[in-house]
Amino acid sequence: MLLLLFGCVHPVAPQAVDARHGQDVLAARDALVNADLPRFTAAIGAVSRQFPIPGDVAPQAPVRTALDSALAASNLSSAATAFGQLGVACGGCHAATGARLAPPDSAAPTGDGVRPEMARHDRALALVWSGLVRPSDEDLRAGADAFAASTLQPLAGSVPDADRLDQLVNQTANELVQEPGQRPEKFALLVGTCAACHLQPPPGVGGEVE
Secondary structure (H helix, E strand, C coil), rough: CCCCCEEEEEEHHHHHHCCHHHHHHHHHHHHHCCHHHHHHHHHHHHHCCCCCCCCCCCCCCHHHHHHHHHHHCCCCCHHHHHHHHHHHHHHHHHHHHEEEECCCCCCCCCCCCCCHHHHHHHHHHHHHEEEEHHHHHHHHHHHHHHHHHHCCCCCCCCCCHHHHHHHHHHHHHHHHCCCCHHHHHHHHHHHHHHHHHHHHCCCCCCCCCC
16 A cells, blocks of 8 residues: 655754654554554564654653554554554654654545545545644544545445445544544544455455555
C-alpha cells in the first residue's frame, strides 16, 4: 500500500530533530495497515532507537511510553492501540516544540475500481494521520471527508460486508474530528479496521488490495 511520507523540521533546534523518525513511523503505519506485525515491530524499533531526541525537546515522555507499548504489542489489536497513542503523543510534542511537518499531497486519485478506491483510502488515512501528528483539525476534517468520498464497494455490485466497513470507517473518521479526547482510541479502531480488512478482505475485494 502506497502511503505518503513527510518529514519533520524543527525551527529552533534543527540539529536535534532527525527526519528519519517521521519516515520510520510511517513505515510502521504502512506495516500495521497491511496487517504485518513483524514489519510493524521492526519499524517501531527503528523509531524507538531515535528517542529521546537529544537536546531540550519536550514533551517526549508520552512518545516514549507509546513506543514502549508498541514494541511490546503481541497482536494487531494491541499494536493499533499503541499506535493511536503514538500519533497523538507525536502531535503533542510537535505542537509544544513548534515543529513543522509538510502536509500530505492533496491531490485525490482518479479512476474507477478497487485499486483507485484503495488509493483514495490511502490518501484519506494519510490526511487523518497528518491531522494527528502535525497536529491539524483541518487535516482531520479533510481525511474524514476523503473517507466519505471513497467506497469499498467493488464494481461487481453490492457487498454487505463492504457496506458495513464503509460505514465503520466513515463513522470512526468523523468521531476523530468530533471527539478530541478519544482520538487515540478512534485512530486505533480506524487503522485496526484497515488491517482486519486487508487480512481478510470481504468477498469481491480479495486479491485486489495492495
